[in-house]
Amino acid sequence: MRSMSTIPLPPAPGAEQHTSLALANSTVTLPGGHAVDELDSPENATRWLISHQLVPDETALLAYCQNQLATLRGSLRAIFAAQADSREPELSALEGVNQALTKVPSAPLLRYDPQEGLHRAPQHPVTQLVEHAMAQIAEDAASLLTGDQAGLIARCEATPCNRFILRTHARRYWCSTRCGDRVRAARAYARKQGSVHAG
Known part of the structure; x- marks a missing residue:
């Protein structure tokens, strides 16, 4: 599979509101054996x-x-897949998200400096910044998976795409116009082939 990390993908439905969906969708399989991975280097992950x-x-x-971050993404993908398939998630995936939730204090600490005065901010070493970001993503996932929209989590139905979406329309099961066009073209082709064989 060839990596195409430089191709920007349009956000899937729900990913702009939920960073957990955005993270889960930061890797995707495309037609022609191509793949996009937005976390394929420290620079891209940053x-x-x-x-x-x-x-x-x-x-x-x-x-x-x-x-x-990539490990958390793997846990989220496993849990979203289980939710979309109405099956029990793997314990290791739940533990991965729970570890991100509990590794750092959920609240930014109270700080003071002469320019800003009193303000709230996470700890500053890079590892703690990342852990804080992961805790926010995990919190978003936990809220999404236990909230009113949990039943809307679905997989994009355009093969080979493997992104997750929140179904905003009852009939929409793909993540982008491009995937939707591919589904419609495949259906039209199948109908055409069916009518050729029937005649």
């Missing part, structure tokens, strides 16, 4: 966190932090 406003602009992740 870019992903900054673009989702989870760490300050000057953050620079280490490979260790990139691996932690």
